[in-house]
Structure formats: structure tokens, C-alpha cells
Amino acid sequence: MSQLKVNTQALFFMLLVAWSAMCARAQDTVPDPKPLRPVAAMFQVQYGHAAVTDTYLSPLKYTGHAIALRYEAQQATEFSPKKWTRLLRFGVDYDYTHNPAGNHNMHTLMVDAAWALMHRWSNVATQGLQLQLGGETQFRGGAAYNAYNSNNVVSAHIHWNIGVMAQAIYNTHIKRMPLTLRYQALLPVAGAFFAPDYDEAYYEIYLGNHKNLAHLGWWGNRFDLDHTLAADFHLGNTIVSIGYRNRINKSWINGIDTRNIAHMIVLGIGGEFMNLGAKSRNKLNVNSISSIYQ
Amino acid sequence: MKKLFYTLIATMVLLALGSCHDQVEWDNDPWGNFDALWTILDEHYCFFAYKDVDWNEIKAKYRGKIHNDISSRELFDLCSDMLKELQDGHTNLIATMDVSRYWIWEQYPINYDERLIDEHYLHFNYRRASGIKYQILDNNFGYIYYGDFASGIGDGNLDAILSYLSASDGLVIDVRSNGGGFLTNVETLVGRFIDERIHAGAIQHKTGKGHNDFSEPYHYYIEPAQGRIHYNKPIVVLANRGSFSATNNFVSIMKSLPNVTIVGDTTGGGCGLPFTSELPNGWSVRFSAAPITGPDGELTEFGVEPDIKVDMSQADVARGIDTILEKAFETLKYKRLND
Numbered sequence: 001m002s003q004l005k006v007n008t009q010a011l012f013f014m015l016l017v018a019w020s021a022m023c024a025r026a027q028d029t030v031p032d033p034k035p036l037r038p039v040a041a042m043f044q045v046q047y048g049h050a051a052v053t054d055t056y057l058s059p060l061k062y063t064g065h066a067i068a069l070r071y072e073a074q075q076a077t078e079f080s081p082k083k084w085t086r087l088l089r090f091g092v093d094y095d096y097t098h099n100p101a102g103n104h105n106m107h108t109l110m111v112d113a114a115w116a117l118m119h120r121w122s123n124v125a126t127q128g129l130q131l132q133l134g135g136e137t138q139f140r141g142g143a144a145y146n147a148y149n150s151n152n153v154v155s156a157h158i159h160w161n162i163g164v165m166a167q168a169i170y171n172t173h174i175k176r177m178p179l180t181l182r183y184q185a186l187l188p189v190a191g192a193f194f195a196p197d198y199d200e201a202y203y204e205i206y207l208g209n210h211k212n213l214a215h216l217g218w219w220g221n222r223f224d225l226d227h228t229l230a231a232d233f234h235l236g237n238t239i240v241s242i243g244y245r246n247r248i249n250k251s252w253i254n255g256i257d258t259r260n261i262a263h264m265i266v267l268g269i270g271g272e273f274m275n276l277g278a279k280s281r282n283k284l285n286v287n288s289i290s291s292i293y294q
Numbered sequence: 295m296k297k298l299f300y301t302l303i304a305t306m307v308l309l310a311l312g313s314c315h316d317q318v319e320w321d322n323d324p325w326g327n328f329d330a331l332w333t334i335l336d337e338h339y340c341f342f343a344y345k346d347v348d349w350n351e352i353k354a355k356y357r358g359k360i361h362n363d364i365s366s367r368e369l370f371d372l373c374s375d376m377l378k379e380l381q382d383g384h385t386n387l388i389a390t391m392d393v394s395r396y397w398i399w400e401q402y403p404i405n406y407d408e409r410l411i412d413e414h415y416l417h418f419n420y421r422r423a424s425g426i427k428y429q430i431l432d433n434n435f436g437y438i439y440y441g442d443f444a445s446g447i448g449d450g451n452l453d454a455i456l457s458y459l460s461a462s463d464g465l466v467i468d469v470r471s472n473g474g475g476f477l478t479n480v481e482t483l484v485g486r487f488i489d490e491r492i493h494a495g496a497i498q499h500k501t502g503k504g505h506n507d508f509s510e511p512y513h514y515y516i517e518p519a520q521g522r523i524h525y526n527k528p529i530v531v532l533a534n535r536g537s538f539s540a541t542n543n544f545v546s547i548m549k550s551l552p553n554v555t556i557v558g559d560t561t562g563g564g565c566g567l568p569f570t571s572e573l574p575n576g577w578s579v580r581f582s583a584a585p586i587t588g589p590d591g592e593l594t595e596f597g598v599e600p601d602i603k604v605d606m607s608q609a610d611v612a613r614g615i616d617t618i619l620e621k622a623f624e625t626l627k628y629k630r631l632n633d
Contacts, residue, residue, distance in 0.1 A: 059330070059571060099572060101574065197501055197509060198501050200509070201584050
């Protein structure tokens with residue numbers, strides 16, 4: 001019995017030692033607090049030259065003004081924030097173009113929304129160069145309107161696609177001012193889009209003939225590329241962006257060719273923003289991982 | 295990683311280059327503008343086969359007349375003459391100085407005198423709503439004049455009009471010299487004179503540049519206007535050569551209804567839905583692009599024949615009588631007696 005009593009004491013002691021050891025081990029493995037992930041947001045105004053052809057409306061190329069507004073927000077992902085980043089983008093593009101003779105006008109209004117998830121590689125080739133590459137999905141919809149036409153007065157454009165989004169980002173300095181050079185490209189690969197038949201009137205669609213209006217989109221019947229090269233100047237907490245954007249939207253299906261090419265100057269303003277809720281405020285002493293800037 | 299990056303850039307450049315495909319461009323000179331006009335019609339006009347037109351022969355006939363010193367006016371006239379070969383009221387060349395036309399009604403008696411009706415039948419006492427002039431005449435027949443299918447027709451207006459005319463013994467719908475407008479107004483109006491869904495016709499469209507590249511006909515139907523006032527007594531529709539385009543479509547549909555008689559002259563036709571294009575010099579061209587058949591499946595490009603053919607006699611006009619309207623009254627009286 002006394003033997004048992006001794007053994008019980010020994011067992012209690014061993015458990016105490018083991019618990020202490022576990023606690024010590026647990027304290028050693030407490031994970032780092034989650035890093036803050038500021039949102040790099042940018043609002044852009046763009047202006048430039050547009051060349052629009054839509055053979056449903058006219059066989060001639062219209063040229064004129066391109067105006068666009070764009071908002072984009074990028075943030076490191078919650079999972080693996082140093083390696084992944086996501087981007088959300090909204091835009092409105094308006095082209096006001098004229099025929100070669102200058103007596104007819106065409107209005108083209110398109111809205112788009114894109115979401116992308118990109119892997120990031122830091123310090124590629126040289127210090128400060130970051131590459132991001134991933135998948136995107138985009139909706140783009142709107143219409144071209146030529147008031148001089150009769151039953152082909154409007155050409156609707158509705159696209160949904162998935163594709164590639166890539167960014168090359170180089171963070172450097174001009175004297176003491178941080179500067180970020182950024183190239184961003186969105187390249188849809190496949191998707192679906194709307195197109196009427198060769199000379200199908202929208203009246204026929206209104207009557208109920210909805211056959212063959214939706215098409216699988218691929219590089220055999222459409223091509224889109226939207227890319228921007230910008231220099232982001234860090235003025236305190238504000239970032240002022242100056243750049244160039246080239247937009248190419250083409251489709252060729254049912255004998256209807258559409259091409260809309262714009263070259264635009266980009267002016268943007270933005271910064272990095274954080275949600276400083278109660279939890280976040282307690283973490284102000286923890287690391288912050290930017291999705292773009294260093 | 296560098297390799298991947300360079301591969302990506304190279305792929306994008308190649309794709310951008312690969313997506314470049316030829317686009318037809320014409321010079322802005324007399325030949326270039328003529329070729330643009332001829333090609334646009336060649337690739338989009340829908341009645342070459344129906345009208346048995348050899349478009350290549352027509353090109354040979356007219357292109358040779360172009361010379362270095364041709365003026366803009368002369369080129370316009372030459373192109374207009376070429377388009378008139380198509381005998382199509384929907385095909386026009388539009389420039390700042392003129393609009394070419396092939397208006398068939400200009401070759402036939404007018405068969406309509408608005409002033410005569412206003413003075414001798416309506417006595418300048420009529421109601422007007424949604425572009426529709428209406429009244430119950432002395433003989434207790436209702437009269438509607440609708441002169442433009444581009445005038446929107448409100449359901450509330452139609453309710454008011456047909457409610458008022460419900461006291462009449464029969465109705466005359468006069469669409470003489472109505473040059474057309476919106477086909478949606480045709481549906482709105484017809485929907486008040488039917489009690490069940492009717493087959494209104496079929497529409498086709500070109501599927502390619504070939505003269506015989508057409509889609510299968512898409513048959514469409516008109517539903518009765520639900521919950522709205524209808525007119526179910528005998529109806530006579532008055533037509534003339536000036537009843538064109540959407541009006542021609544209206545007459546072809548009304549003709550298929552059992553309680554409707556078409557009186558007057560053959561309509562002006564125009565059953566091709568027009569599209570518009572343009573030339574390098576800024577001239578526009580409108581042309582028939584999508585054929586629409588009537589309920590009987592026939593194209594009415596050259597008009598809808600009336601059930602009762604009547605021309606206005608000048609002797610009647612001099613006495614303040616509309617010969618066609620009088621025939622309508624006679625028809626309604628006959629129907630009233632025999633119903």
C-alpha cells in the first residue's frame with residue numbers, strides 16, 4: 001500500500017514536470033501575430049486617343065477621344081501574404097469618335113470589373129524588382145452607338161472572361177523620394193461573349209430569336225489586352241501616379257469585326273490604407289506587408 | 295523566373311501581332327467611294343435574288359462612267375441611279391445636298407386628300423391622341439387616321455380612342471400616305487383587333503456576304519392586348535401606294551384577320567428592315583438588310599394588294615367625296631347587313 005502511495009507521488013511529480021515542459025514548449029511556439037495587410041488603392045483618370053471600328057455599325061474606322069476612370073485596390077492575401085496578392089479593379093471607358101469625313105460621331109461606353117489572384121516573386125534578378133503573375137476573371141459590358149444609323153444604331157458588347165494578370169514592380173528611389181515603376185497587364189484567354197449574327201437586327205432579338213447570340217471566346221475569335229505602365233511617386237503618405245495605358249479589344253465573329261484601340265495618359269492618386277479597428281490597433285507594433293510597395 | 299517573364303512578354307507581343315487582321319479600306323476619291331457603296335450593298339443588301347438583280351453587271355454599267363473630273367453632284371447622281379436599279383424605297387443615298395430615293399408612290403395616284411376628309415367627313419370636328427385622329431362620323435362608322443408609325447401609341451390613349459369608338463357600327467382605319475415607322479407600334483395597334491395570338495410573319499437576316507446567305511425564317515406572333523379595350527366589329531383598312539414600310543407590314547397583318555377588309559390601292563411595299571452604312575466621303579447609305587414576310591409567308595417588297603381596288607376619282611374629289619372612303623362605308627354596310 002505504501003509502495004502504491006510512493007508511486008502515486010512519483011506519478012504526480014512526473015505529470016507536473018511534463019505539464020511544465022509542455023507549457024514551456026507551447027510558449028515557445030506561439031505564432032507571430034498576423035501581419036497587417038494594407039490596401040494599396042489607386043484612383044485614376046485617363047485621357048487619350050481611341051480608334052474604333054465596329055462593322056455592324058460602319059465599315060469605317062472612327063477616331064477621337066478616349067476617356068476613362070479606374071479604381072483599383074490591391075492587398076496581400078490573408079493566407080501566405082508574402083507570396084500571394086489579390087487585386088480588384090473597376091473601370092469606365094468612354095470613347096467619343098468621328099468618322100473619316102468628320103460628319104458622324106460614335107459613342108462607346110464600356111464598364112468593366114476584374115478580380116485577380118497573383119503569386120508574387122520578390123527581388124527577381126535585381127533588388128527591388130517584384131513579379132506578380134496569376135489568374136483573373138473580368139466582366140466587360142457596354143455598347144457603341146451611332147445615331148446616324150437606322151436599325152443598326154447600337155452594337156452591344158458583353159464579355160466575361162478568365163485569363164492572366166501580371167505585374168512587374170520595381171521599387172526604387174529618386175534621391176530620397178520612393179518611386180515605384182509598375183507595369184500591369186491583363187490578358188483574357190477564354191470566356192464567353194455576346195454577338196448578333198452578321199446582319200441580325202436587334203428587332204429580331206426583341207421578337208424572341210435568341211439563337212447563337214452567346215459565343216465561347218478564345219484567341220480564335222477575340223483578343224483583348226489591357227496594359228499600363230506607370231510611375232508611382234510617394235509624396236508622404238500619398239502616391240501620385242503618372243503613366244501610359246494601352247487598351248486593345250478586338251473580336252471577329254459572324255463576319256462582324258470590332259476593334260477598339262486606345263492609347264491614354266494616366267494620372268492617378270492613391271495610397272496604402274489600413275482598417276484600424278480595435279484588433280488592428282493592438283497590432284500596430286507588428287509587421288505590415290504591402291502588396292506592391294516596399 | 296526570368297525565362298517565364300520573357301516568355302510571357304513574347305507571347306503577348308505575338309498575340310497582339312497575330313490579332314492584326316486586314317480591314318478593308320477605300321480611298322476617298324470617286325472610285326473609292328463608288329467601290330465602297332457597291333461593296334456595302336453587295337455584302338449586305340437582301341433582295342438581289344428576289345429581284346433577280348445582277349449586281350456585277352450594274353457595277354460594270356456605272357463604274358465606267360466615273361472620270362477624274364467628275365463633280366461631287368455628278369457622282370451622287372450616278373450612285374443614285376445605280377441604287378434605283380434596286381427599285382427599293384428603303385435604299386437611299388444620303389448626302390448633305392440631297393437624298394436619293396426610289397419612292398414608288400411618286401409614280402401612282404396619291405389616292406388621299408387629308409383636307410377633303412377633314413372638311414367633308416370630319417367637318418373639322420375630330421379628336422386627336424397619340425398621333426391618331428379619330429371621330430364617329432355621321433353614318434355612325436368610326437374613323438381613325440394614323441399618319442406616322444413613328445408616332446408612339448400609348449395604351450391609355452388607345453383605350454380612350456377605342457372606348458369612344460365602341461358606339462360605332464364599324465371602323466375605318468386610314469393609313470394612306472403613312473410612310474412607316476416603328477414595327478413595335480404595329481404590334482401595339484394590331485393587338486387591339488385580335489382575340490387570340492396570331493401569326494404575324496417571319497423575319498430573316500443575312501448570315502454572310504453571299505447574296506443567298508440567309509438564316510432560317512424566325513416566325514413571330516402578336517398577342518392580344520391583355521386587359522385593354524378591343525374593337526371587334528367589322529373593320530376596313532384604307533391603303534395607298536404611300537402606305538410604306540411598317541405601314542405595309544400593318545396592312546399585310548390586318549389583311550389576314552377575318553373581320554378586316556383592305557380597300558384602296560396596293561401599298562408601297564418595303565418589307566426589308568433597313569440598315570445604314572457610310573462611305574469615306576461622309577455620305578450615308580440606307581438599304582434593306584433583313585426581309586420580313588407577311589402572315590402568308592410571302593414577301594411584300596412590292597406591296598400588299600387590297601381586297602377591293604379603288605382609286606379616287608377626280609370628279610368625286612371635286613364634289614368633296616373620297617371615293618375610297620365611300621367604298622369603305624359600302625363595305626361596312628354590307629358586312630353589317632350580312633352579320
